[in-house]
Amino acid sequence: MIRKGTIDDLPRLDELARIVARGLHADGIDQWSETYPAKTDFAKDLYREGLWVDEENGVVVGSLSLLPDVDEVYRILKWPEGSALVVHRIMVDPAFRRQGIGRRLMEHTVRLVKAEGFSAVKVDTHPDNKRMQAFLESFGFRKVGFLAPIFRVAYFLRLEE
Numbered sequence: 001m002i003r004k005g006t007i008d009d010l011p012r013l014d015e016l017a018r019i020v021a022r023g024l025h026a027d028g029i030d031q032w033s034e035t036y037p038a039k040t041d042f043a044k045d046l047y048r049e050g051l052w053v054d055e056e057n058g059v060v061v062g063s064l065s066l067l068p069d070v071d072e073v074y075r076i077l078k079w080p081e082g083s084a085l086v087v088h089r090i091m092v093d094p095a096f097r098r099q100g101i102g103r104r105l106m107e108h109t110v111r112l113v114k115a116e117g118f119s120a121v122k123v124d125t126h127p128d129n130k131r132m133q134a135f136l137e138s139f140g141f142r143k144v145g146f147l148a149p150i151f152r153v154a155y156f157l158r159l160e161e
């Protein structure tokens with residue numbers, strides 16, 4: 001079940017982020033760490049009303065943050081036309097992967113983005129994070145370019161009317 005994140009979810013999200021970050025590093029992907037994303041990052045997303053979680057049998061097993069397109073670094077690329085919201089910090093508990101939870105989180109995002117009157121979604125990921133890239137490409141996200149200052153590949157999805 002996907003629902004808005006609450007302050008009570010923050011300890012679990014911090015715990016999940018550590019598990020996910022260690023998994024990324026074990027897979028040779030230098031993304032996330034012991035201190036990022038942290039409770040404070042999720043708390044900021046919550047404050048900005050952009051925190052969403054997936055709960056299965058009373059336990060949060062996935063989350064993402066959906067935020068306004070305000071990151072200065074994104075301005076260095078020429079993006080396709082379209083007003084966008086940006087997905088940050090998407091994660092699914094490794095024990096629950098490949099069960100469609102990420103897909104459900106993203107489908108929920110698409111509905112929200114449309115409902116709020118936007119026409120596109122932006123996201124960035126590490127060049128070595130091939131799993132995330134395959135995940136994004138399965139939704140039709142297109143690579144827009146490389147965000148060299150943050151060492152991330154940028155992706156864009158224009159939503160159907």
Ligand SMILES: CC(C)(COP(=O)(O)OP(=O)(O)OC[C@H]1O[C@@H](n2cnc3c(N)ncnc32)[C@H](O)[C@@H]1OP(=O)(O)O)[C@@H](O)C(=O)NCCC(=O)NCCS
Pocket residue numbers: 020024089090091092093096097098099100101102103104124125126129131132134135136138
């Ligand atoms: C990326 C992530 C969120 C996907 O979550 P998930 O719940 O496993 O994804 P789903 O089961 O909904 O997969 C949807 C589709 O994405 C693609 N996909 C997902 N994982 C994949 C993998 N390991 N290899 C190739 N394709 C993959 C497939 O097309 C899949 O559809 P299919 O299972 O019908 O083939 C998850 O792997 C994750 O948490 N990764 C670590 C955190 C991370 O890297 N976050 C991004 C930081 S920018």
